[in-house]
Amino acid sequence: MTIPFFAPDLFESDRQVLLDLVHEIGTAPAQKFLLGEHTARFEDALRTSLGAADVVACSSGTSALTLVLHAMGVGPGDEVVVPAYGCAPLANSVVGLGATPVFADIDPWTMVADPDRVEQAITARTRAIMPAHMFSVMAGMPRMREIARQHGVRLVEDSAVAQGGVLDGRPAGTWGEAGVFSFVQVKTFGTAGEGGAVITMDPELGQAVRSLRNHGQGERFVYRRTGYNSRFDEVLAAFQLHRLPGFPALLERRARIADYYTERFAPLREQGVLAPPAGRNGRCYYVYSLLADDRDALQRYLAARGIESHVYYPQPLPHQAAFARFAPAGRSWPHAASAARRQLAIPVHPCLTDAQVEHIAAAVRAYAGARENTKERSR
The missing domain is CATH 3.40.640.10 (Type I PLP-dependent aspartate aminotransferase-like (Major domain))
Known part of the structure; x- marks a missing residue:
């Protein structure tokens, strides 16, 4: 499913x-x-x-x-x-x-x-x-x-x-x-x-x-x-x-899901998957976005396990044809370019069940573990 x-x-x-x-x-x-x-x-x-x-x-x-x-x-x-x-x-x-x-x-x-x-x-x-x-x-x-x-x-x-x-x-x-x-x-x-x-x-x-x-x-x-x-x-x-x-309850559900994700994903930074900063101050939980060193591989891994994900903004705005004329020659936006390559959003909507949230978290952790094992074998 x-x-x-x-x-x-x-x-x-x-x-x-x-x-x-x-x-x-x-x-x-x-x-x-x-x-x-x-x-x-x-x-x-x-x-x-x-x-x-x-x-x-x-x-x-x-x-x-x-x-x-x-x-x-x-x-x-x-x-x-x-x-x-x-x-x-x-x-x-x-x-x-x-x-x-x-x-x-x-x-x-x-x-x-x-x-x-x-x-x-x-x-x-x-x-x-x-x-x-x-x-x-x-x-x-x-x-x-x-x-x-x-x-x-x-x-x-x-x-x-x-x-x-x-x-x-x-x-x-x-x-x-x-x-x-x-x-x-x-x-x-x-x-x-x-x-x-x-x-x-x-x-x-x-x-x-x-x-x-x-x-x-x-x-x-x-x-x-x-x-x-x-x-x-x-x-x-x-x-x-x-x-x-009913809006506060929907926000609280999103926040709890995000808190759980962030706690589960905190150890994955060295394995190429970076969660958002922890805490609730200055948070909104519209979308929960990871930064993955191999974003496309993570997306394929999740899809194979029935988890939809979403790539937002695959190009920085000054790289878009519509706005290229406002990008001065020689200028670069390296962090924006990095986010465009690495960002992947996973489900955080309030209709998720606890079992679905656990399945998503477990899949992300399993991907990071498998990636780390592959790197170890190649050394």
């Missing part, structure tokens, strides 16, 4: 609730499918739980990044420092506004942006720095805040994968002038579709984002700026409100 990387029955227990909400909202007299009372309540629930000044729900995490950067005035002639390893929206959102992404290398173990490399990438044209939380580790936000303050640049926290994460007592999404969440189904608080949110401690920035997500309207049919169609779905807002009380 195959152990899937993504849970195949993620919303099974809530199926009837979702169907009832579709019928309820679809047959309501107001016929309000976007930005209605459910969206407002969802935003308020998130704002209260995070202690934020404003939360603005929008159509996706990618859209949230664009809205924030636009609201901050990022545009042609500006530079935004982003990690060299990560998802395309990190660079796409910058390029889409006519600005230039400047790529900073990552930490070789945690795979988040290296603060020293971020600071070195700042120039007179830098408008913002945009670190991203990756897999199960939050970026070093205290240092990023200090860098932004010292250099007088804006700080955008790409926390799309980190909802529920907490670093030094402060929730993910609240470290920068603005942060973002993604609600696409595979995220920690994914929904039955797509959506996102902007989180900010700045009420004025929140109001600008709120206008931009709805074509630039301040009041109905009054346009003081150009904007986007990035509105949030009422059915999904109501569904997420229903699921919100």
Whole structure:
């Protein structure tokens, strides 16, 4: 039996609730499918739980990044420092506004942006720095805040994968002038579709984002700026409100699985398999990623034992054709390139049974042991 990387029955227990909400909202007299009372309540629930000044729900995490950067005035002639390893929206959102992404290398173990490399990438044209939380580790936000303050640049926290994460007592999404969440189904608080949110401690920035997500309207049919169609779905807002009380339990299940993996894998470093750093401070457990010296061999070994795994970002962003023109000649990002060769994610979703988790852990350990035995025989 195959152990899937993504849970195949993620919303099974809530199926009837979702169907009832579709019928309820679809047959309501107001016929309000976007930005209605459910969206407002969802935003308020998130704002209260995070202690934020404003939360603005929008159509996706990618859209949230664009809205924030636009609201901050990022545009042609500006530079935004982003990690060299990560998802395309990190660079796409910058390029889409006519600005230039400047790529900073990552930490070789945690795979988040290296603060020293971020600071070195700042120039007179830098408008913002945009670190991203990756897999199960939050970026070093205290240092990023200090860098932004010292250099007088804006700080955008790409926390799309980190909802529920907490670093030094402060929730993910609240470290920068603005942060973002993604609600696409595979995220920690994914929904039955797509959506996102902007989180900010700045009420004025929140109001600008709120206008931009709805074509630039301040009041109905009054346009003081150009904007986007990035509105949030009422059915999904109501569904997420229903699921919100159960979110901490889902996070705790992910965290316990990750704790178990990390403990079991700690001895494997010398055998070519490196687990994420231990502990829960600054963790989010969206994806549990190993670094393997022979990633493809490990993936084949797991597949032969019915365990699905996933390779994220097989090329650093500056090596992608879409962004190659922003990669200066002679520049290299060695840690990003290493992560692209070595990263392999194993299942960590909350629907895993204890037996499945043990099977996955045992298989990874068996692979590392067999690899070490092979090396010993060849000596």
